[in-house]
Amino acid sequence: MIKLSIDGREVEVEPGTTVLEAAATLGIDIPHYCYHPDIGVDGNCRICLVEVNGNTDKLAIGCKFPCGEGMEVETESEAVVKARKGVMEFLLINHPLDCTICDQAGECPLQDYSYHYGTGDSRFAEKKRNKPKHVEFSEKVMFDAERCILCTRCTRFFEEVRDCRPIGVENMGGKSTITTGPNGPIQDPYQMNIIDICPVGALTSRDFRFKQRVWFMDFADTVCPGCSKGCNITAGSYQGKLLRFVPRRNTEVNASWMCDDGRLSYDKYNMPERVRGASVSGDPASFDAARAKITELVGDGQGVAVLASTSQTSEELFAVREWARTARVRDLWHGERTWESDDFLKQADATPNTAGAQALGYASVPSQAPELRGLIVVGDVDVPPALLANLDFLIQQAPQAGELGEAAVVLLPGRNALEKNGHWTNGDGAVQEVRAARDPGPDVPEDWTIWRDLAGVSWTSIAEITKAMGAVSTADAEAVTAS
Amino acid sequence: MNEFFAEYPLVFTMATTLAKIVLFTHIGLILAAYMPWVERKVSAWMQDRVGPNRVGYAGLGQPIADALKFIFKEDPVPGHVDKVLFTLAPALTVIPAILVLAVVPFAPAVSLFGQTAQMAIADLSVGILFVFAFSSLAVYGITLAGWASNSKYPLIGGVRSAAQMVSYELCLGLSVVGVFMAAQTLRLTDIVELQVDGYWNMFTQPIGFLVFVIAAFAETNRLPFDLPEAETELVAGYHTEYGSMKFAMFFAGEYMAMFVFSCLVAVLFMGGWDVPFMSNESFAALGNWGAALGFVAFLTKVLLFLFFYVWVRFTIPRFKFDQLMHLGWKVLIPLSLLNILWAGLWNMPS
Amino acid sequence: MAKVVDRRKLNFWEELYLPAIASGMKRTFAQMFKPAITLQYPEQRPEIFDDYRGAPGLVRDQDGREKCVSCQLCEYICPPRAIVIVPGEAPDQPDYDYSEIEKAPKEFYIDMLRCIYCGYCEEICPEQAIFMTDLYELNAGSRQELVHDKAKLYDVGGLRVDAIQKWKDKNASPGSEERKNVPPSGNPGDGAH
Numbered sequence A: 001m002i003k004l005s006i007d008g009r010e011v012e013v014e015p016g017t018t019v020l021e022a023a024a025t026l027g028i029d030i031p032h033y034c035y036h037p038d039i040g041v042d043g044n045c046r047i048c049l050v051e052v053n054g055n056t057d058k059l060a061i062g063c064k065f066p067c068g069e070g071m072e073v074e075t076e077s078e079a080v081v082k083a084r085k086g087v088m089e090f091l092l093i094n095h096p097l098d099c100t101i102c103d104q105a106g107e108c109p110l111q112d113y114s115y116h117y118g119t120g121d122s123r124f125a126e127k128k129r130n131k132p133k134h135v136e137f138s139e140k141v142m143f144d145a146e147r148c149i150l151c152t153r154c155t156r157f158f159e160e161v162r163d164c165r166p167i168g169v170e171n172m173g174g175k176s177t178i179t180t181g182p183n184g185p186i187q188d189p190y191q192m193n194i195i196d197i198c199p200v201g202a203l204t205s206r207d208f209r210f211k212q213r214v215w216f217m218d219f220a221d222t223v224c225p226g227c228s229k230g231c232n233i234t235a236g237s238y239q240g241k242l243l244r245f246v247p248r249r250n251t252e253v254n255a256s257w258m259c260d261d262g263r264l265s266y267d268k269y270n271m272p273e274r275v276r277g278a279s280v281s282g283d284p285a286s287f288d289a290a291r292a293k294i295t296e297l298v299g300d301g302q303g304v305a306v307l308a309s310t311s312q313t314s315e316e317l318f319a320v321r322e323w324a325r326t327a328r329v330r331d332l333w334h335g336e337r338t339w340e341s342d343d344f345l346k347q348a349d350a351t352p353n354t355a356g357a358q359a360l361g362y363a364s365v366p367s368q369a370p371e372l373r374g375l376i377v378v379g380d381v382d383v384p385p386a387l388l389a390n391l392d393f394l395i396q397q398a399p400q401a402g403e404l405g406e407a408a409v410v411l412l413p414g415r416n417a418l419e420k421n422g423h424w425t426n427g428d429g430a431v432q433e434v435r436a437a438r439d440p441g442p443d444v445p446e447d448w449t450i451w452r453d454l455a456g457v458s459w460t461s462i463a464e465i466t467k468a469m470g471a472v473s474t475a476d477a478e479a480v481t482a483s
Numbered sequence B: 001m002n003e004f005f006a007e008y009p010l011v012f013t014m015a016t017t018l019a020k021i022v023l024f025t026h027i028g029l030i031l032a033a034y035m036p037w038v039e040r041k042v043s044a045w046m047q048d049r050v051g052p053n054r055v056g057y058a059g060l061g062q063p064i065a066d067a068l069k070f071i072f073k074e075d076p077v078p079g080h081v082d083k084v085l086f087t088l089a090p091a092l093t094v095i096p097a098i099l100v101l102a103v104v105p106f107a108p109a110v111s112l113f114g115q116t117a118q119m120a121i122a123d124l125s126v127g128i129l130f131v132f133a134f135s136s137l138a139v140y141g142i143t144l145a146g147w148a149s150n151s152k153y154p155l156i157g158g159v160r161s162a163a164q165m166v167s168y169e170l171c172l173g174l175s176v177v178g179v180f181m182a183a184q185t186l187r188l189t190d191i192v193e194l195q196v197d198g199y200w201n202m203f204t205q206p207i208g209f210l211v212f213v214i215a216a217f218a219e220t221n222r223l224p225f226d227l228p229e230a231e232t233e234l235v236a237g238y239h240t241e242y243g244s245m246k247f248a249m250f251f252a253g254e255y256m257a258m259f260v261f262s263c264l265v266a267v268l269f270m271g272g273w274d275v276p277f278m279s280n281e282s283f284a285a286l287g288n289w290g291a292a293l294g295f296v297a298f299l300t301k302v303l304l305f306l307f308f309y310v311w312v313r314f315t316i317p318r319f320k321f322d323q324l325m326h327l328g329w330k331v332l333i334p335l336s337l338l339n340i341l342w343a344g345l346w347n348m349p350s
Numbered sequence C: 001m002a003k004v005v006d007r008r009k010l011n012f013w014e015e016l017y018l019p020a021i022a023s024g025m026k027r028t029f030a031q032m033f034k035p036a037i038t039l040q041y042p043e044q045r046p047e048i049f050d051d052y053r054g055a056p057g058l059v060r061d062q063d064g065r066e067k068c069v070s071c072q073l074c075e076y077i078c079p080p081r082a083i084v085i086v087p088g089e090a091p092d093q094p095d096y097d098y099s100e101i102e103k104a105p106k107e108f109y110i111d112m113l114r115c116i117y118c119g120y121c122e123e124i125c126p127e128q129a130i131f132m133t134d135l136y137e138l139n140a141g142s143r144q145e146l147v148h149d150k151a152k153l154y155d156v157g158g159l160r161v162d163a164i165q166k167w168k169d170k171n172a173s174p175g176s177e178e179r180k181n182v183p184p185s186g187n188p189g190d191g192a193h
């Protein structure tokens, strides 16, 4: 272990730790553009300069400088601030005054550091460089060369994380810029991550472009429902409408990344058309009436099975199981849905909580399904057609009814994956907290309350169910924003 | 004619009484209708403004336009009110004010067709008691309005009104005791006639006069004592929930009350129909012309006092509630007691 | 800490209040004979000063160009949240002088029932696209009509001739006619970029 002091505060770190990382453990933020915790050090932007052992002649770059025994580091000394001001002035010489039309504004480190180290004025009376401003890197990514500060995070992402080189730096000196290679537009299915890591507004999402200012949006830290990887995300919405997903750093699960398919899936959770309120035999009914009908239909539970979606949180599945126990329904099955997996994040299981469902005793639908009198479908799930033959009754509780809805005797509303609270267990067994990113509006109660009332239990919050389920270990690792 | 009425004096009495009712109440009502106009004009002058000037000459058509507006406006009755009392309350403020007019002597007696007619609708021997009995009823209207509205500001207004009326009723009653002591009668005509021959009570009993005037302001809920409707704190006080004609009735009630109290001040303290340097004989000598002169003199005094009402309103700011109570109980009541003592000494049989 | 204010002890006459009331009455009475200073509004109009703050409106520049780039700063600063902007992409016109702007409001609403005429929107606008006009008569038969939409706002704002044309100057070469309009640095925020 190495002992050093940063800004007069003692800290002990492993050998090989950089000054920037050591400072982060103390909560000291050393500004940086080109360094990114998940793609490593490059050292080209020079904004992270720090003063080591009082050496003001030659400042060190914090992102690369390893900690040494007894070192004394100053992160905001006079010399450091002066140097950073110089770096900022150079960066801003040719930077366009685009904040008014730039999607990065509001979450732009260049803006943030300008407040700290900018001068508010420019000594540069000459004409700024003009560079191409809307270059389509692909149908998902737009590039603005004027805003680019050539930190090369984007090229290094492809090289180090994706092992390919669809883009690179072209030309030299003042003319250098990022460009796509001879193979044309970027093809990589993880390409949109460069939008997040680009510290400025040079790379923007063509999907989210100009949709809304980030400072007007609401954000919820939750988990991507796309597959059993369970990438941590921050879901952004404006007035209840989801506008984007961006990955949230979790070194245990997804580092700082997520796949483009998951990222672009946000719109389907806005669900303008959905089940609202309960209905019995196609007619709107009160929840009381619906519950009475369910109890009547299920009877002694013989020949009745539950088929639950693995997009339901473990708490919701637990509530269903609790009801099934009181109603003596013995067959608890979970649905299955797959998509094409790949070698990076995407898993074949396209639902987020299969492991959680199995841990609660839900089984796959047996290939030789027993004779069924009734089926209870919970959540957004694909029902094998074989199960639907010879049914007396079908009960459905789901955000959207789909084709089944017409056949359902009792139809109850449900919340979709972005409207839930609770926990999901991903394919690797990590239990992660899920938080609602939007409110579905009237007549869509939380799923667990429906089953709680049916089971006659007295839980008042989802936290109580979590407790009832037993110690759920939250591997919801430190939510470091990917920057 | 003369013989007919000599034979049936009752017919004469009935005819003249009817005529007097029509005449006097209309004087009251018309004045009540035009007082807001006067008030708006005078306040405008005092504030370097122009005042109503759009409807008719100098805005004289304004009261008519306002009345039409009140009549044609939707009459809202909020769902949460006590319907019966809510409707009754406005009437309860107007009716007592009009009733009090019955005992006010407007002029010396008139002789017609060989008969004499007193120029008060009913020249009761207990005139002043009648006045107090009815004018205090007005508080019911306001308090009921506050209560029936079933919302907070009207209620506060109503409660304030009740407290204020009770306190100032006392000063009002005590301040006129001196007048009876001097006149040794309760009949208003007699009180006036005594002043015509002697001095006006406002000179012989200045303290009583002052207390009466202040109490009259409080009784009519006029600034500086308009706490029951204090716009700045209570929205509109007891009539917050009222609109259209019901509101107009509160409005009319307030101005009727002002008119009535102006009449009372004139009768009790300012010599009624007296003109300086005239005696009862000289009025009698002029015959019906004397009555007409008296009537004009009386109306002039009333109008002057009404102007005074307006003048005060736009000069003196509203009291706080504690100041109001302090003034009523700790200043005016002792003063009116002092006035009684003074009146006793003044009229001591020598 | 409570601060004790020493009040002057009133003398007997002051305590009575009557002299004060009398002098007040005298004052109001005298005032009745002074001339009125009222403006007879619909016929006579008040003089509108240059920095008057009437209804905010969006302006076009001398080329008839939409200046607002829907940066939404005015929406952010507006104290009563009267402004709602639906941002959008400007139509793509490669040959156009201003093709770099890319962004333009799809819709722009100001709820004039909410607006408090503070002028913050004008002050904060980085594009000088929104101005307080001298329009002070706003009336309508419904609340909806008083929510000014983009068309109405351009109606209200009209045209404004600018000395500095930021986006146009940006592409002009140094020393050219257009560049001469740009003041040298030292005037931050005024085009010295």
Ligand code: SF4
Pocket (backbone or CB within 6 Å): A095, A096, A097, A098, A099, A100, A102, A103, A104, A105, A106, A108, A110, A111, A147, A199, A200, A201, A202
């Ligand atoms: S990248 Fe940042 S500083 Fe540059 S225009 Fe965009 S928001 Fe402004």
Ligand code: SF4
Pocket (backbone or CB within 6 Å): A147, A148, A149, A150, A151, A152, A153, A154, A155, A178, A197, A198, A199, A200, A202, A203
């Ligand atoms: S596009 Fe963004 S990430 Fe790539 S080099 Fe430029 S600033 Fe860096």
Ligand code: SF4
Pocket (backbone or CB within 6 Å): C067, C068, C069, C070, C071, C072, C073, C074, C075, C085, C121, C124, C125, C126, C127, C128, C129, C130
């Ligand atoms: S008016 Fe100005 S501040 Fe408002 S969005 Fe447009 S450019 Fe931005």
Ligand code: SF4
Pocket (backbone or CB within 6 Å): C056, C074, C077, C078, C079, C080, C081, C082, C083, C110, C114, C115, C116, C117, C118, C119, C120, C121, C122
């Ligand atoms: S003037 Fe003020 S209140 Fe009105 S729109 Fe502009 S910022 Fe909002």
